[in-house]
Amino acid sequence: MSIRNTKIQDVNLFEFADFDELQSEHIAAPRYSYWKSVWRTFFKNKFTVAVAALLLIIIIFALIQPMYSGYSPILTPNINNAEMKFLKPSAEHIFGTDHVGNEVFDAVWAGARNSIIISFVCTFINMIVGIPIGALWGFSKKMDKWMIEVYNIVSNIPFLLLAMILSYVLGAGMKSLIITMTCTEWIFVAYFIRTQVMIIRDREYNMASKCLGTRTWTMIVKNILPYLISVIMTYVSRQIPSLISYEVFLSYMGLGLGTTNASLGRTISLYTSYMNGYPHLFWIPVGVLALISISLYIVGQKLADAADPRTHI
Amino acid sequence: MSVDNKDREVILSIRHVDISFDTGHKKKLVAVKDATFDIYKGETFALVGESGSGKTTLGRAILRINPCSAGEILFEGKRISGKISREEDRNVVRSIQMIFQDPAASLNERATIEYCVSEGLYNFHLYKDERDRIAKVDKALQDVGLLPEHKSRYPHEFSGGQRQRVGIARAMIMDPKFIVADEPISALDVSIRAQVLNLMNKLKAEKNLTYLFIAHDLSVVRFIADRIAVIHLGEIVEIADSETLFKFPIHPYTVSLLSTVPMPDPIVERTRRHIVYDPSRLDQSGAPRTMREIRPGHFVLATDKEYVGYEERIAGMEAKLLK
Numbered sequence: 054m055s056i057r058n059t060k061i062q063d064v065n066l067f068e069f070a071d072f073d074e075l076q077s078e079h080i081a082a083p084r085y086s087y088w089k090s091v092w093r094t095f096f097k098n099k100f101t102v103a104v105a106a107l108l109l110i111i112i113i114f115a116l117i118q119p120m121y122s123g124y125s126p127i128l129t130p131n132i133n134n135a136e137m138k139f140l141k142p143s144a145e146h147i148f149g150t151d152h153v154g155n156e157v158f159d160a161v162w163a164g165a166r167n168s169i170i171i172s173f174v175c176t177f178i179n180m181i182v183g184i185p186i187g188a189l190w191g192f193s194k195k196m197d198k199w200m201i202e203v204y205n206i207v208s209n210i211p212f213l214l215l216a217m218i219l220s221y222v223l224g225a226g227m228k229s230l231i232i233t234m235t236c237t238e239w240i241f242v243a244y245f246i247r248t249q250v251m252i253i254r255d256r257e258y259n260m261a262s263k264c265l266g267t268r269t270w271t272m273i274v275k276n277i278l279p280y281l282i283s284v285i286m287t288y289v290s291r292q293i294p295s296l297i298s299y300e301v302f303l304s305y306m307g308l309g310l311g312t313t314n315a316s317l318g319r320t321i322s323l324y325t326s327y328m329n330g331y332p333h334l335f336w337i338p339v340g341v342l343a344l345i346s347i348s349l350y351i352v353g354q355k356l357a358d359a360a361d362p363r364t365h366i
Numbered sequence: 367m368s369v370d371n372k373d374r375e376v377i378l379s380i381r382h383v384d385i386s387f388d389t390g391h392k393k394k395l396v397a398v399k400d401a402t403f404d405i406y407k408g409e410t411f412a413l414v415g416e417s418g419s420g421k422t423t424l425g426r427a428i429l430r431i432n433p434c435s436a437g438e439i440l441f442e443g444k445r446i447s448g449k450i451s452r453e454e455d456r457n458v459v460r461s462i463q464m465i466f467q468d469p470a471a472s473l474n475e476r477a478t479i480e481y482c483v484s485e486g487l488y489n490f491h492l493y494k495d496e497r498d499r500i501a502k503v504d505k506a507l508q509d510v511g512l513l514p515e516h517k518s519r520y521p522h523e524f525s526g527g528q529r530q531r532v533g534i535a536r537a538m539i540m541d542p543k544f545i546v547a548d549e550p551i552s553a554l555d556v557s558i559r560a561q562v563l564n565l566m567n568k569l570k571a572e573k574n575l576t577y578l579f580i581a582h583d584l585s586v587v588r589f590i591a592d593r594i595a596v597i598h599l600g601e602i603v604e605i606a607d608s609e610t611l612f613k614f615p616i617h618p619y620t621v622s623l624l625s626t627v628p629m630p631d632p633i634v635e636r637t638r639r640h641i642v643y644d645p646s647r648l649d650q651s652g653a654p655r656t657m658r659e660i661r662p663g664h665f666v667l668a669t670d671k672e673y674v675g676y677e678e679r680i681a682g683m684e685a686k687l688l689k
Contacts, residue, residue: 060541074511075511075513077516077517078511078513078528079513080523080524082520082523084518085519085520085523087476094518161581233561240573256471256476257466257467257468257471257472258471258472258473260466260472260473261464261466261473261533261536262432262473263431263484264429264431264458264459264463264464265459265463265485265486265489265540266456266459266486266489266490267485271488271489272588275477275481276473276474276476279474279476279477280475280476288572327576361477362475362522
């Protein structure tokens, strides 16, 4: 009896709560934005930020310094002044002077400028041509049949032979060097993209898009490429330094820029003969080259990692 | 048989369809052999079979993803298999939509829900202006119990059930007539399966849809399907409306399949016996098997000899039920 009474009294203490079904659908998490998350992940690492800052300084410096120094390998104002030749690095001559009495500092930055411009332009062209062609190549089985043959032929042409022939035909210079480093290189980018596209081409969400009537090109832009941002960035981060090395290599072989243009490769090849007596002449341009390549590579890799949404948690 | 199928309008008709895949060897892999059935307008037709039986392959052939190597598929009387004009292809894409099995894999992870849902609208330009498109997306999301504020979210922020409902919304926004639902609930948590099934039934009634429901779970099929086809190793062995199939299973494979359904009643469950399907007990004479109508609307794959046996069995079962 007493129990029943308490129960009745307690009922008055409670009231029915409303149940809103839509409330359970609400997502409380903050809004996700892909690019914001990419930058946040990228800037979280102090080391990466330091390397990126260093790289930025080097690039800006390489682009601006030659404008003020006006360095050109054919200008040798101090060639008859023996006191100005082969000076060691000092406060006055930061990187020292070379065999014709020119500032090594000016020569290195003028060379770096050309090397950086060439590698960036070549990478840009290779990506712009290679990515769309590779994406279509990966999608179309018909295109794959003949493109793979084209790839087999092109990839079997020795690069040095091609570079030699082109430098004979087109002459030395920035333009011909860019043509040499893009005319076949894009197909390797395309082949790489083709393989990546083939991996995710038949995933269910692409089939779903197909069922909704999405055209191939829209599918490439909306479904495929966003997934490949990280992979493409990795590729770019390897391509830029490797093209700088190519430029250096070709210039070293005498196939790159002509004698009138400064280039890291030409500078290094010129100074190699003084390596025993004046090692700084050789090691300074090589060191600058290494610094540019490595920092480009590190920044590229970290950016590629940050572009992978799995790192966004 | 209470329903007379003769008077009903056929929406999709599958005629002697074979689907095979190149394996790289001389021998081709035949995934579906001589499939023939009709799906009537407004019904839910279930295709049931074990994994690897070819049920998904057949579903995808309807969507023109897998080509048929023989036979033809008719939609509203028009052939949609093989080479068809671009215009007809676009029409088929609009009218036939699919709900996928894995809600995690079937949404583009790098696109917002807004893009996922309006993808079809973009492709067919089914909207007057931006505002109309947004309104349509909002409506589609609300129809499946989601909120308009979800538009700017990404698929990975949703639960499995919510994602599957996004998948349903994206199919429904196209105003399709026919939907192929490829195991739409088998990747979902048990607690939300009923929610998705009820949603599908609600939308079916509202939009006058026809479903081809592909499943391996018979307890689900019994709940949702009007008619059931049982497929085994690429061959359809039995077709009947679901009441009949559960009451009078004829083909030994169907019998075996039904015996695997767990019962929610512990007393019945204790006495349930799993009948193992033994194909060696079928007619081994090599006589051709054809689809035969053993009772009106109830088809079974049989040779002449088997048919006699099946006829006896079904008569026996009917007599038992009458007693």
